[in-house]
Amino acid sequence: MRNFFFVIFCAAVVFLQVSSAGVIFGSERVPNFALALVISLVLVLGFEKSLAWIILTGILVDVYSGWIIGMDALVMIIIAWVVSALLSVADIKSRKSLFFPALFLLSAGFALIYDILAGIFMHVAILWLNIGGSYFRVNYSGWDYTFKIFFTALSVYAVYYFVERINRLFSRPAPAFVRK
Amino acid sequence: MKFFSKKNKKFLWAVIFLIIVVFIFSRGGNNPVKGSVLYLTSPFLKTFRVFSGGTEGFFHFLGSIGDLKSENEKILEENKALLAKNALLKDIEGENKLLREQMELLPRKEYELESSFVIAQDPLGMGNYLFIDKGENSGIKAGMPVIVSKGILAGKITEVYPNSAKVVLVNEKSSAINSEIEESGAKGIVKGAYGLGLMMDMISQSEMVKEGDAVITSGLGGDMPRGLYIGKIKEVGQSADKLFQQSTIISPVDFSSLRVVSVIKKY
Numbered sequence A: 001m002r003n004f005f006f007v008i009f010c011a012a013v014v015f016l017q018v019s020s021a022g023v024i025f026g027s028e029r030v031p032n033f034a035l036a037l038v039i040s041l042v043l044v045l046g047f048e049k050s051l052a053w054i055i056l057t058g059i060l061v062d063v064y065s066g067w068i069i070g071m072d073a074l075v076m077i078i079i080a081w082v083v084s085a086l087l088s089v090a091d092i093k094s095r096k097s098l099f100f101p102a103l104f105l106l107s108a109g110f111a112l113i114y115d116i117l118a119g120i121f122m123h124v125a126i127l128w129l130n131i132g133g134s135y136f137r138v139n140y141s142g143w144d145y146t147f148k149i150f151f152t153a154l155s156v157y158a159v160y161y162f163v164e165r166i167n168r169l170f171s172r173p174a175p176a177f178v179r180k
Numbered sequence B: 001m002k003f004f005s006k007k008n009k010k011f012l013w014a015v016i017f018l019i020i021v022v023f024i025f026s027r028g029g030n031n032p033v034k035g036s037v038l039y040l041t042s043p044f045l046k047t048f049r050v051f052s053g054g055t056e057g058f059f060h061f062l063g064s065i066g067d068l069k070s071e072n073e074k075i076l077e078e079n080k081a082l083l084a085k086n087a088l089l090k091d092i093e094g095e096n097k098l099l100r101e102q103m104e105l106l107p108r109k110e111y112e113l114e115s116s117f118v119i120a121q122d123p124l125g126m127g128n129y130l131f132i133d134k135g136e137n138s139g140i141k142a143g144m145p146v147i148v149s150k151g152i153l154a155g156k157i158t159e160v161y162p163n164s165a166k167v168v169l170v171n172e173k174s175s176a177i178n179s180e181i182e183e184s185g186a187k188g189i190v191k192g193a194y195g196l197g198l199m200m201d202m203i204s205q206s207e208m209v210k211e212g213d214a215v216i217t218s219g220l221g222g223d224m225p226r227g228l229y230i231g232k233i234k235e236v237g238q239s240a241d242k243l244f245q246q247s248t249i250i251s252p253v254d255f256s257s258l259r260v261v262s263v264i265k266k267y
Helices: A002-025 A033-045 A047-064 A071-089 A096-128 A143-171 B006-029 B031-055 B058-063 B065-102
Strands: B112-121 B129-132 B145-148 B152-161 B164-169 B176-181 B187-192 B198-203 B214-217 B229-238 B245-250 B260-266
Touching: A002 A033, A002 A047, A002 A143, A002 B031, A002 B112, A033 A047, A033 A071, A033 A096, A033 A143, A047 A071, A047 B006, A047 B031, A071 A096, A071 B006, A096 A143, B031 B112, B031 B152, B031 B164, B129 B152, B129 B260, B176 B198, B176 B229, B198 B229
Parallel strands: B152 B229
Antiparallel strands: B112 B129, B112 B260, B129 B164, B145 B152, B145 B260, B152 B164, B176 B187, B176 B214, B187 B198, B198 B245, B214 B229, B229 B245
């Protein structure tokens, strides 16, 4: 049941990003909800348990992007691994007062890293795999990009809340009468 | 810390698996997968997009409140100019009809259009392409022009799946459209400018280009009908080698909030 809810939630987050976010936020300010999901999954479930959901999310994003299937998933896996490595050094979850600002900064930083990595991977794919297509260019300066990073960092709170709730809902031990 | 811990091994296997996936799909094997996923998810995507209509541009609006006054004044000015132009065009339309009848010319052809819903757009936020909910089964083919509001060019079909298609918008860097300035007849090529809007390039130095001139498709090359509106000239400058004139173009289309577009199947 937990797996079913996670599949639905991952798909819903990607659908929201590809279909509605552009209309709500404007096309140059679309927050990276998928990245917010990756960070939340690693924080709540850990890297190993969230691996399947991250690959699913990445492949779904790839279907709706002009990318080759697997490219976004690759960027997400790398980011998830780095987030998990960071968490093993600094356990932000146990520091309650620092958790929310740390989560904001973490998401903002990784939103920037995501775009840089995506740009590098696209260049590599065009040069080495000999595929057609235009280079992925992001205008890192300007208000639109600043808003995009800001919205991504804000969205992580909402996504984290839902991931935490789904996980908690299905992690509870069954009531005594059911166990009997 | 052991490098080949269980976690790191899983990470390496996942990376190897995804590199293989990327390699396989880079050889053109992604169409059935993309087509099937798009077919299964398009009803959900359509619903999400339709419901998001009520909140259209809300966050964008918050960031642009300061510009509203000047924008409003500009729009009022433009509206007056358009009313005058509209009256003149109506007069010309009547005159054109009369002349066509007298010269026994056939009436202008109407486009054969296929209207479709936008179901998804670039998830990376560059806003350069869309997915629509009509595809091969509705007679859509790669290369067909996509318009909004009966004649404003939005883009071109590039990939077709059984029940969906990908539209590359005019503001995409790789798109190049043969175009013409309506007032002077100057020819050029309209391209995207890295998600920053549109640019008309390759305009001869001998041509007169003014701010506010209308840019339309020239129909050269035969891949697009002549006369589709692209936008109006904003600034005029020189190319890097000073051989041609370049100008930025403002498109009347807000590509982020498109919900319905029309594909020109025959022209």
